Amino acid sequence: MMETDRDDKWFCGECTALLGIRQGDEVQVRFKQEINLTVRGRIIMTCRRCGAINRMETEQHPRK
Helix, strand or coil: CCCCCHHHEEECCCCCCEEEEEECCEEEEEECCCEEEEEECEEEEECCCCCCEEEEECCCCCCC
């Protein structure tokens, strides 16, 4: 896996658990061996650790 800066990582706003890694307009979301997703667009994700709802817009220039 390539090296990433902290700014490229998506953390939960409540407990700071790592939710995903941003790569351009996409975010890679992994959980153990069961889940490995690459997502683009508006993401709404429940934190696996604390249950908080987190939101992110992956596109650097979102469509209107």
